[in-house]
Amino acid sequence: MNKNWFALSVIGGLLTSAVIIGANVTAQNKGAEIILINGGKMRDIHFPHHRHQNALGDCNVCHNLFPAKAGSIAELKEQGKLKKKQVMEAHCIACHKKKKAAGERTGPTSCARCHRRSG
Numbered sequence: 734m735n736k737n738w739f740a741l742s743v744i745g746g747l748l749t750s751a752v753i754i755g756a757n758v759t760a761q762n763k764g765a766e767i768i769l770i771n772g773g774k775m776r777d778i779h780f781p782h783h784r785h786q787n788a789l790g791d792c793n794v795c796h797n798l799f800p801a802k803a804g805s806i807a808e809l810k811e812q813g814k815l816k817k818k819q820v821m822e823a824h825c826i827a828c829h830k831k832k833k834a835a836g837e838r839t840g841p842t843s844c845a846r847c848h849r850r851s852g
């Protein structure tokens with residue numbers, strides 16, 4: 734009997750911490766699930782933001798390069814702090830290629846699969 738109560742209170746404790754951790758995650762602003770990125774002369778990109786957050790686990794992989802703010806890539810390009818296609822080539826496509834070479838789940842490397850009309 735005592736053992737069972739002990740087990741129950743351990744499980745209870747774990748559940749309580751899970752709820753607290755969950756609350757912290759939802760308290761963080763994760764931004765939109767799908768973000769439309771301006772593709773210049775090409776079609777816009779429907780970027781699956783939350784899928785990247787789940788697959789990569791680290792916000793700074795991207796937000797070291799541009800802040801977590803809507804329109805930040807366009808703003809940095811206007812200010813000349815990022816070159817045209819810099820994020821695309823050195824970041825998006827570079828990672829997709831690296832993951833493909835490693836045989837891991839990855840995203841598109843062909844123009845039309847990123848620059849397309851609908852998600």
Ligand code: HEC
Pocket residue numbers: 761762763764765766768770780782785786789791792793794795796799800801802803804805806807
């Ligand atoms: C693979 C790249 C990538 C990762 C990883 C990533 N983001 Fe983003 N995030 C973007 C892009 C791209 C934008 C849009 C920037 C723009 O509009 O120029 C953005 C925009 C945002 C925005 C502002 C737009 C909005 O919808 O409110 C927030 C907030 C944000 N990100 C939060 C996060 C958080 C929190 C994490 C980690 C849990 C994260 N991001 C991980 C690429 C990423």
Ligand code: HEC
Pocket residue numbers: 770771772773774775778806810816817818819820821822825826829840841842843844845846847848
């Ligand atoms: C993995 C997704 C992805 C792929 C694949 C991709 N692009 Fe892009 N492209 C982007 C993103 C994101 C931007 C906006 C950020 C930037 O300029 O770096 C962009 C921007 C552009 C721009 C506009 C630059 C500007 O500021 O005017 C052009 C033009 C472009 N891409 C052409 C291409 C061509 C051509 C290909 C194929 C060889 C291609 N893209 C493949 C994601 C992609």
Ligand code: HEC
Pocket residue numbers: 778779780781784785788789794795820821824825826828829832838839840841846847
């Ligand atoms: C550090 C690695 C990394 C970076 C940086 C990254 N991606 Fe991805 N991308 C992935 C992975 C991993 C997946 C597969 C996720 C999954 O399967 O859930 C993916 C999937 C995608 C898909 C989904 C393709 C489909 O099957 O629907 C698109 C579109 C995409 N990425 C575009 C982008 C764009 C645009 C950028 C730059 C703004 C970017 N990615 C930056 C790793 C990355």
